Amino acid sequence: MAGVTALAMPCAASAAGFLEPAGPVAAAQLSHFGTISALMLIVIVPMFVALPLVLLRYRRGGKGTYRPDWEFNWGLELLIWGIPVALVAALGTALWNHTLKNDPYRPLGPAPLVVEVIALDWKFLFLYPEQGVATLDLLVLPKDRPVTLKLTSGTVMQSFIVPRLAGQIYAMAGMQTQLNLIADATGDFTGRNTQYNGLGFATQSFTTRVVSAEDFASWVTGAKAQPAGLDAAGYKALLPPSVVNEPVIYGRFTPGLFDQIIASFAPGMAGGHQGHEAPAGTGTPAAAAPAAAHQHDAHTPEAAQ
Amino acid sequence: MSLSERLHPGINLAGTDPESHEAAEEVLFGFWIFLMSDLVLFAVLFATYAAMSVQGIAEGPRPAEVFDLTAAFLETLLLLFSSFAFGFAMLEMKYRENRRGVLGWLLVTGLLGAGFVGMELHDYYVMVTAHGATPQTSGFLSAYYLLTGTHALHVSSGLVWMAVMAVQVVVFGLSPAVKLRLMRLALFWHMLDVVWIGIFTFVYLYGVVS
């Protein structure tokens, strides 16, 4: 009951959640949440209505007729199987459509801004290959431009989320996952890792700053002017677990760093989507599980081959 | 059910009462279920191997580089013949109630089984010394050693069981309890054949071909 009433309550306290979406992906997730909840009421409401009535009527001493041997009725049987089946058909259709349409791997428009995300203990490193700048625990995005995040991990598995923009996806060492999103409001949104990874987990969050296209361009210019750069040695220095208090901006980084990080765990695998020449490469790196087998390359958590 | 229907086809408990037959049915059915759960374990190990032998090579050798098909074939023969020998032991038990015959065939079975384990250990030795293919080398080799090692451990524990059963045949004779245990050991032993056929086909043959 509380869950139902909670849904109807004002969203004053939801600053960090997807209840106040700041992009079409999160907005679609929220509206899907509403659709499914509403459909589910079809089986929930009857129980909440009928159970008190039944208890009242058939309690010992109540008015109901006592029929101790009554155990079956075809009409009711059709109803209690039929309604859930029909409902699941409806829910399933909604699920299928939403899942395919909002596949996190599906680009949301032409010319997306590509950001490479490397999950570390207990911070996130962001590389902007196009702009040639990098940041630590600060993700700056232009408003209204599609964004493609490519994720990997330099350590244990983590789960990356900026709830007001889009849902989460795992980042795993030696593999690449992808998340596409668009921000349609400016502001600072919290992003974080949701997968426990040790002592600093609780504070592993970062600011996602969505700014206008012009502000983004000037931010890039400013970032490029930063004296600090990030090379392989600098990356290595980031590996020991630590919590970052102030975001760091690097004016430049070694090109191809992202692929090198993946390759350091999966040698045959440099080059992200290009695949590789390994003889056994069947292009099904996720064959570890039949279920994880993917249909096409774009969906590959590109495992070590 | 009539008495003849209750008779377990693989066993001869003649001369005992009907309750023993019913009890036998229950015990053997239980053992079949156990074998099934054991096979689930092997299925999981096979699935793991299937994944790791493709994507877990890392910088280590590939299957074709480390497997010796001749040795694997000889091992297959040893294991199949040991099962064959066990079959004779069971026939001696069922039709002749012949203690010596049972013991003799058990000995043959055990020797062939021990030969199998010995050859497999030798395989491991060659892989490690000649190819540097230790289980620590790559995910593929980890999965290979776990799958074949689990099978080898099963065979080895089967050998210990066989030794215990040989002693029991001597001590108790071919009593209904001993017969039932021999029957279960036989089922266990044949299951290990089946698993090995899977390993030979799937790991060795397929590994060398691909």
Add this chain to the structure above:
Amino acid sequence: MNWELIFGQIKWTSFVFAGMIENPSLSEAIASGAGSIAVLGALGTVVLLTVKGWWVPLWRDWLTSVDHKKVGIMYIVLALVMFARAVIEAALMRAQQLAATDGGGFLSADHFGQLFSTHGTIMIFFVAMPFITGLMNYVMPLQIGARDVSFPLLNAISLMLTMAGAVLIMVSLVVGQFSTGGWSAYPPFTGIEFSPGEGVDYWIWAVSLGSIGSTLTGLNFAVTIYKKRCPGMSLFRMPLFTWTTLCTSILMIFAMAPLTAATIMLALDRYAGFHFFTNGDGGNMMNYANLFWLFGHPEVYILILPAFGVWSEVVATYSSKRIYGYTSLVYATMCIAVLSFAVWLHHFFTMGQSANVNAIFGIATMIIGVPTGVKVYDWLLTMVGGRIRLTTAMLFHINFLLTFILGGMTGVLLANPGIDFQVHNTLFLVAHFHNMIIPGVLFGMFAAVQFWFPKAFGFRLHEGLGRASFWCFAPGFLLAFFPLYWLGMMGATRRTFTWSNPDYLPWFALAMLGAALILAGFAFMVMQIVVSVRRRAELAAPLGDPWDGRALEWSIPSPPPAWNFAVLPQVTARDAFYEAKKDGTAYRSPAAYEDIEVPRNTATAPLIGLFACAWAFGLVWHIWWLVIVSFVLIWAVVIARSFATHTEEIVPAATVKAANEAFLAAVRATPGVTRDQEMTAANRGRAIPESLEASAGALAAGAAVEVTR
């Protein structure tokens, strides 16, 4: 002197008290306190047993027993002891999260990590599993009219292996640290590179022991149900609890193996440098996720199905009516069991597989909602046309129907990959699975205790205190977990020991209040048991049928004799005992008695458990001599046992006859009670069937049922 050869990696700093001495803080004090409670509890038990002279009866009548009823009771006692620990841990975590806004709180991050890991591991493997296993042990053979399970010794070994695992987790309170990897222990975090030390090893071996125990239990129960049903008990005459036991057993046989495989691979990674789940060198942690949830999802149904069985028995009995849609319920249970193997991927929609795969598994997950929904409405319809008594167990059932269906709704929400992307790994997920497991499984087990306690011990539980515990548990659960849904939607992640968002505070305060109520409910439950034991004379119901029961277990004395049934019953219908009462054929003296073979007690199982525990402890601390010695001893015990010939003893027909005729005479001499007197001292366990109440005059006067026919 090489101490490491003897003590492995144990150092004096490994003991929990060392942390308190070296680095005093509230968090360490709590850890030391917990360690002290474990040590003092163990010492206290030893002293009590010695003072009261209970060692011999404990060993002779309980630990060495292979009687399914005693094994079942020991399982449930184990579950309750472990529940006490894990629920206190939960309350500690709640308090920490309430106090933790902006770095406050009293627990260190590491201590918090151990708490959520032990809480989850214990609640699943050493509370829920032993609880359902104990219950199935006690009830199922009685319901199918059997004298014991198919393999009584194997049953005792399962218990002792589970107990060994539980002891190992308790030892981790005192010696060393536990894992911080959560109950699912995802690598590579739990690999040796990121979690050196003994913590994960404790998890691995405790869980492995429990897992092997459960595999053997599943095998044993499945064979029992297939082969040991009494004459006439066809599959479709079995009580529904037995049906759910069968489904759960089948799930155990298939689902535990992937867990065992996963823990063994993780152990090989950690101990021997293998590369199953490591970063690099060909390891792949995605394989772990698949293996773990290939076990983990069926596990959910392993837990819930027996509870469904309990609900079916409870609702039919306290409505004094046949279950509605028996066949439907059986098929629904089977559907659930089969489908449970086809949905494991929904635990990691976020791992980057294609949208099609996610969608298929999402829909498969929703499909499970169909048979589950059918079951819920079957229970509702069972009440229609009944005469419902709102006993404690029935209150739990009503609460279950209402809250479980809401949990089902959030489950369907989570089955949508798009929604899961947002609320995965948040408190929304935590709220969801607690919503299924607490009102479903845990309260189901509590209801089962209320229901079958008089059968096991011969006296009823105090009804007033039972209701008091219900009225704490039910609102306590709502308060403790429904705020978590909301918190999860606001973005609060699970396993988080400190917060920076002040908006969370009021919701955590509500949740804390709920946790306090749950603790109060548990206190009432303990009090209920203590008070009932004290007043057992007035609550006594030795005649076996205090609730106007329906299945065979109510037709025999409470507590039942070692051989359960003096003569194996002959069944001709569902609800066999209820029909017999109605027809007046209950409580008839059999034509003849026969000798009964019962298994002798044996030290085999407790010895195997002891050595298994030592073996696992040796592995955790790398004490190799202990590992080798205890491993050899385990198998020495097994082999030695195979040479034992006098494993059974005969109960002479005369003994059986004397006991049974005395019971029947007592039944005939006692007036039956109507349901109005159910909770009064008049209820000695002889019931007047509700449907015969109109003509109950003669019965109440004490005439034997068969005479009135």
